[in-house]
Amino acid sequence: MFERLPDATTEPVAVTIDGAPFEARAGDSVAAALLAAGRLASRTTPASGAPRGPFCMMGVCFDCLVEIDGVPSQQGCTVAVAPGMRIVTQRGARAAEDPSS
């Protein structure tokens, strides 16, 4: 659904998405990495459980909320990928406690 142009020369950045390794690129936001990995849908809504994915990519819509390094409800489009980052798609409302803690 998304592919990288041959222009892209930036450094690879190894992350995991729902536990599976994925090679993002430097300069990618978490939401961009999800799309590059073929994950159009990255969460379900707390209200009805409907699937949602990145929509605006500029921090406006809050549809790309994901768990990053154990912290839930992060705007994937506003966070840059970093080596070793753990990205987990989110189901419904977040829990009160960070799963990592």
Place this chain on the structure above:
Amino acid sequence: MSVAVDVAIVGGGVVGASLAWGMRSLGARLALVDAGDLRAASQGTFGLVWVQGKGLGSPAYVDWTLRSARTWRTLAGELREHAGVDVALEQPGGLHACLSAHEMEARAAHLDALFAQAGVARYDVAMLTRGQLAQRLPQLGPDVAGGSFSPLDGHCNPLRLVSGLHEGLRRAGVRRLRRRVSAIEPSAGRFRLHAGDAAVDAARVVIAAGRATPGLAASLGLDVPLVASTGEVMVLERMRRFLPFPLETIRQTDEGSVLVGDSHEPRDDAALDCAVLGAIARRAQRILPVLAGVRVVRAWAATRVLTPDGFPLYAQSPSHPGAFVAVCHSGVTLAAVHAHALAPAILDGALPPSLAPFGPSRLADVRAAA
């Protein structure tokens, strides 16, 4: 436009709408007149149906509050049946958390003083230690020394309460005029309300207009003293339900959002004060450290409708019988008694002796003392 009714209620917030709700099925022709600016109080409310600790200085208020909490379920049932609205009433008990030994002592002393009043029967509320509370709510922070817990407390969704009351009133055919009342003119034993391009002619008038009440009531010979008090509330993002019961300053709604509110500021504007929000947030994350990483989605400030002693004021004008005022702070908690006890009394044309403690004379005493 001119309308003639038996009772005109000024104010469509939770108090005015609850009174109209109680009157709607009693055969009176009603008009509810409000400017549509419900932001002042009814949209700022926290949503507690709260009993514990209230009424120091007013034994009648202890009873009144208890009675409302115990009959609230009936009101919720009526709204489900006649308005199709679930106001999400839950009464699983509630916690007043204390963050130090000093706060524990002060709370215990407050409750002791409350129940030491003549005519106040002790109800179920207990001071619990941190260890006892942690069994019910393991997320409590290490700073929590303990607190008082009462099984009588609860909460509801106040936005749905207000919109549900209005929906039910609409279905019952109650006339609602969306205009600001500028003057109430007594004439020949009746009242003429001037509201923009409309006039309402009514045998009785009830002013339940929150902080707009004093100005309207003065012309009918009723003195309604209110003091300035602003509160601020933050709404945190939706979470899976984890709070089994509401705290006095933190509650989780049926939709999962967590509300945090904890300030009494002596001012009468509704501007947000970030420093106050900061203090509220610091206290909340000490009580429930799991909230520290949860995002604040919205915040608001609202002015309370507060009499000098904090208790409700219900009165009929001695100079213009048929004119009533009803103002109070805890409009959500008291919604059931407002609908089921105060509303019929106003329709009867006389407030019963049991409501005399909520009359204006006790405030005159307060004023004289001050």
Place this chain on the structure above:
Amino acid sequence: MSKVHDVAVVGAGPAGLAAATTTTSMGLATVVIDDSPSPGGQIFRAITTTPLRRPEVLGRDYWRGADLVRPFRPCGAEYLPATTVWAVARRGDGAFDLGVSAGRPGARIGGFFAARTLIVAVGAIERPLPFPGWTLPGVMTAGAIQGLLKSSALVPSGSIVLAGAGPLLWLAAWQLTNAGVRVDRVLETIPRGRLAEAMRHAPGFMFSGYLARGLDLVRTVRRRVPVVEHVEALHASGEGRVRRLRFAVAGTWSEAPVDVLVLSHGVVPNIHLPAALGCDLAWNRERSAFQPVADAWGGTSVEGVFVAGDGAGIAGVDAAAARGRLAGLAVANALGRIDGARRDAEASKPRQALAHALRGRPFIDALYRPAEAFLRPDGETIVCRCEEVTAAAVRAAVRTGAVTVAEVKAATRCGMGPCQGRSCLHTLAELVAAERGVTPADVGVPSIRFPVRPVTLAEVASWPAHAVAGAREERDAGRP
């Protein structure tokens, strides 16, 4: 919170960069705070970092952004990228405290800056194009697609459809096709007859500089992609993500497979920060949008607060830079750095540039005025993406007694989610107005308060205490 800057510029797009370059040139201590990790704003996003090597993909207008970034870099402003302003409070001495948030998830760093004046240059956000299915994964905005291209060299693949109206629709189609992407269709939602209406503004447009560039771009896209005009309804569907798009022209529905559906419906000012600051807002009828009320220098109804760029009213990139400079001059004058005569003299060039940039706007505004069907949706179309409130629910709330936007919000939860109403507030105002038979100007400006971005409770807790009764750390033993 010791140092008090002369001016805090919020936003590092064309307006913010021009404003900061101006204020620093006047010797004012300037801090620039921007959400993005690199300067340029949305339009020049990633201009200093983009991996794209072929300049012709994004076009000459994109690379012109370097002319704004180049003088900004050495200008001496303190620059805080990837930093969000979430609250501003007026201090006793009249200056502003700004609460900011930055850092990685789990390691957010709260901070505070103080400034005597503010230039709010927060730009525009995309106007929603609501229709059934617009919330499905795979449906994205044109700005999102451009951002992926600029920042990550990512392009959509599979069946790609663009839908909507406005310059950005054509620009996105042009850039994608420049990059070698096959676009199945462009569906334009401009109603029939609109071009004729807009023609009365054509003389200004002819001399605006938009004409040659715009016509060339549209012609090129039309050569590359089938364009369907006068699309009056859209309906997307699919399990788990978008798969099919139905669209109607003159009452006849067609269907197309789609993997990525790109929407553009113009842009509206990002009003949350000025609104929360208490700046008066007004409804702009020509552009169907709220915008801050501002004088010719960007001065708002709140003393010391200036607005510049598309956030002050949509006018495009050239106007944004000019208005940034004007706001910078006004601040320098307000702070006593330059007198009125110097300010006016320095303003003559940006005023000329502004006048030139504004010439073509009436034509563009008239041509691309959103179609009624998408401005005021109906039925099960979701209006509030966060709380999943439908157009039918909003309309029903008005029919059963709600009058103001605030009441409808309370009755439906529309606008109460984490996006804080950014996605729905214009649609909400339009729907309330439609149901009441009035204009959005009559339904009340939505109440917008701090925090203007969701921040954690811990970040709110970091706001320094001050001596306010009611802000006690120790609690009452009980209420009366």
